[in-house]
Amino acid sequence: MPSTIVHAGFALLLAAGLWKGTLDRRALAVLLVIVVVPEADTIAGLWMDGAHRALLHNLTIPIVAGLLLYWDTCHRERSWLRDRWGGWGVQVAWVGLFVHVFAHMLLDYAHLEGINVFYPVVDQFVRLEGELYYSTTEGFVQTFVEFPTDDVEGTAMDVGATGTTADTHVDNPVEPTAAVEGDPDEPVERLFPVADSGWQFHLVLSGLFVLLARRFQDRRDEQ
Template sequence: MPPTLVTVAVGVLLGVALLGAAFDRKSMAVVVAAAALPDLDALLSLWIHGATNAALHTLFVPLAAGAVLYYDTSREESWLRSRYGWYGVRIAWVAVAVYAVAGIGLDLFNIQSAAVLYPVSNRYFAIVGKLVLSTQEGVVQTYVEFGDGWLVAATQGTTESRHMASWVNPTPGTSNPPGVDRQVHLVDSGWQLVVVAAAAAILPARALVERRGR
């Protein structure tokens, strides 16, 4: 699965793009937290077998948050709007988007996969493939395939049969034996390093633009 640093970097890029006038240190702190939060299910795996990339990577979390947020903000007496105004509403919606796209999406669109229907289903899903423009075959894509009339998604086992190793819980099960090798992955490839560098550069650049605009 992509390292948390990369997930946060994508969240930063989304936050800078979506926050608009709500961009500041507090709003970016919320965005960073929203991007990193799904990876905390690795901690839960110390008590819940197979929780990594499942317990907090389920799509039911952002769907539920979005439903509650829509219900509240659609009322005349919105609790969030009355307490934090448009600023709070914008941050809340961006945080939900970042949670879904950066926090869950990066793992779903990756061979490492995510159990996005947990706990209804404990199966890991991965959307992987390619999109090619061929002079002989035309458009060739393998992301969306159908079998027996149904959408087919690659599966990588279940939370019972597959262990998602992390530095918190590198070994299968919940015993977490002492002395085991633990590796904290910061970046795993060149493109990830580019994303992290871009996020690190865009924050001070956006802050400078904000100061000059005032």
């Protein structure tokens, strides 16, 4: 699965592209915290079944946060966030929201058992899995969402559902699958991943490179 370092690397790429003006260290620190915080639900997994990839890995939180942020910054006569932190705070909040969704939620959505998308409103893990291509014989083909067909009775739309918190466990260093399912007397290997594949390592390096390039550009503009 994507490690926290991979999420951070992707977050750096998004922040560099979305941030307007100088990307200062304080803003960068806040954005990285926003990216890391969802992993705290691994600890909750010690007391709650299926907490990881559900409790803080869902789209319910950013949807609610986005609506509140939009209301506060665009519709209120006086924005609490703008009065408290100025334009800097508003930009951090919006960029942080997009970084949270695209650099963490949707990245995990495409790996292992996916995420519990609308938890706790709907308890259902969903994984983004499939392909999209054009074939000279089949035309456009997509398998991310499988629609019901008339020739097969009992079929329903398949959006990649994998399970619920009651029967889904996503391996993590705090609560490895081996510890959950194996012999409690056997030693358990806890893996702390950095990059599970070449593209993940490339994403980390790209994020660091873009951050350094952005810092050099910001300093040049300030001179």
